Amino acid sequence: MKAAVLNRIPGELEIEDVSIDKPAANEVLVRTVGSGLCHSDLHFMEGHWQTKLPAVMGHEGAGIVEAVGENVHYVKPGDHVITCLSVFCGQCRYCLAGHLSLCNNPAPTSRPRGSAPRTTNAKGEGLAQFARLGAFAEMMLVHENAVVKIREEMPLDRASLIGCGVTTGLGAVFRTAQVQAGSEVVVIGAGGIGLSALQGARIAGASKVIAVDVEDAKLDVARQMGATHVVNGAKEDAVAAVKEITSGGVDYSFEAIGLKQTVEQAWAMLRPRGTATVIGMVPFGTKIEIPGHEIFMEEKMLRGSMMGSNQFRLDMPRFVDLYLDGKLMLDEMVSHRIKLEDINHGYDLMRRREATRTVITFD
Ligand SMILES: NC(=O)c1ccc[n+]([C@@H]2O[C@H](COP(=O)([O-])OP(=O)(O)OC[C@H]3O[C@@H](n4cnc5c(N)ncnc54)[C@H](O)[C@@H]3O)[C@@H](O)[C@H]2O)c1
Ligand SMILES: [Zn+2]
Ligand SMILES: [Zn+2]
Known part of the structure; x- marks a missing residue:
């Protein structure tokens, strides 16, 4: 599949052919339909922040479940989902208090050390998933606690915005x-x-x-x-x-x-x-x-x-309702729709302060 990869900081994104694994027991494979360009990725590309490289960037995505691991009961293939970087362990003091965006215990929602990476580049190197999602890609393989199921009436390109910007x-x-x-x-x-x-x-x-x-x-x-x-x-x-x-x-x-x-x-x-x-x-x-x-x-x-102090499995479906009820304006938020190949142009628009929100749509 195609993905936008950051190989150096500072640096531009490179479109690469990458491999994605099958879902492990608690993982969900999502076919990306929309992926918004949030400024946070740009801070990393410009070197104001550091992250593990090489990485599939992007963290504002929505799509359709393609496959699930054997222990996943929350979603099934065909479900519409939004992904969220506030992947909750459900065990730490922050999760227990409802402060999912402060969860500081990634181990239970990550692949064990030494196991195969979720995504690999053409050289066979493991790729990090930015914000544990990697949404600038045709597919996202994530822990089940990184997704929320939403109503199918919700257009998935605009749903992607709820994945970060709107919820934040x-x-x-x-x-x-x-x-x-x-x-x-x-x-x-x-x-x-x-x-x-x-x-x-x-x-x-x-x-x-x-x-x-x-x-x-x-x-x-x-x-x-x-x-x-x-x-x-x-x-x-x-x-x-x-x-x-x-x-x-x-x-x-x-x-x-x-x-x-x-x-x-x-x-x-x-x-x-x-x-x-x-x-x-x-x-x-x-x-x-x-x-x-x-x-x-x-x-x-x-x-x-x-991330808006979110409890995203409660919040995001409410924001979907607000949009479908005409109270939350998202159509007007999307100023540009682009293809994955044009992602650096999308970020140029952001640098020049010309875009309200740019969304990548996948066929
Ligand atoms: N706290 C979080 O969890 C969280 C989540 C997502 C994004 N963010 C951050 O939120 C910020 C905004 O993200 P975005 O995607 O909306 O960015 P954006 O680039 O789309 O919007 C920034 C806006 O600020 C305006 N601006 C720039 N300099 C200005 C100034 N000096 N005075 C007034 N306006 C100015 C720009 O014209 C633009 O409209 C970024 O720093 C991003 O990393 C934080
Ligand atoms: Zn963001
Ligand atoms: Zn936690």
């Missing part, structure tokens, strides 16, 4: 920050993740939803998806603008880019007792600076959100 953005609002109806919200960065957070805020009943971006085209999409106000941070002081719109700051801010500067803006945009949630992947090793006195004098809070 909506989850940051619903689960991490738990935005209250009537509150005031700002989302910095109107890409796939930010637009999902913004829609989450709209669905949660926020009274003001402010989108900040540096591209007017992104802000137009943000308005379409429910932003009540937009601010172009390249043309005006974003913090001053948000404070003015809200008379003094927001209750909740979300950073959906991954820059030190915008995380610090997210903090500065808060009113006393506000919460800033960092979603963006700040480059590894980067330190964030915030004025210490504001932490206690204003009782502000800074926190992170890993």
Whole structure:
């Protein structure tokens, strides 16, 4: 099968013919139908983060179950599924508390050391699966705890977006920050993740939803998806603008880019007792600076959100329902559909900030 492989960091993706094994006892083989381009892969390609190489990249995928291992009862061939990188062991303290995205016990959901790799390149070398999924490939072989079954009415190209971006953005609002109806919200960065957070805020009943971006085209999409106000941070002081719109700051801010500067803006945009949630992947090793006195004098809070603090087998089917009920806009989120061969072009569009979300479709 064909897959997009990262062989060096920094580096571009290379389309290779790779072999994929049969499912072991608790594994599921999925025929990929849609795979979204999330910015996280790009951080690794650009060298801001490190991962095991060579790796089949991609982690925002949906498809149809092709085959299952002998112990898998949750899904069967023909089922429609979304994959999620929050592969849960079900045994660690985080899983037991429902915090699947923090599971730190990969052994029970991985192949034992020394066994055949799930995917192999033409030279016979084992390939890592980025985020334990490897969704930029015609097939994904994953542990059963990496999939959720969904309704068949859901178009699988748009379902793929729920695999990371939508769950991360909506989850940051619903689960991490738990935005209250009537509150005031700002989302910095109107890409796939930010637009999902913004829609989450709209669905949660926020009274003001402010989108900040540096591209007017992104802000137009943000308005379409429910932003009540937009601010172009390249043309005006974003913090001053948000404070003015809200008379003094927001209750909740979300950073959906991954820059030190915008995380610090997210903090500065808060009113006393506000919460800033960092979603963006700040480059590894980067330190964030915030004025210490504001932490206690204003009782502000800074926190992170890993994959929207998801419980994805509960959350993703709900997000599918929200889409099918017309409450979650995903058709408008997909700005480009491409083939796997054009993946580097897809990432160029992201670098140039021209794509809202690009989705690879497989025949
Ligand atoms: N926390 C998690 O679990 C998680 C999950 C998925 C993605 N992420 C991260 O979320 C971030 C966003 O991902 P994405 O796929 O939506 O990216 P994207 O590239 O599609 O969107 C980023 C947006 O930020 C805007 N932008 C860039 N610089 C800006 C600035 N200085 N001020 C305002 N806007 C600016 C761009 O125009 C773009 O619209 C990435 O860092 C990604 O790695 C985190
Ligand atoms: Zn992602
Ligand atoms: Zn666990």
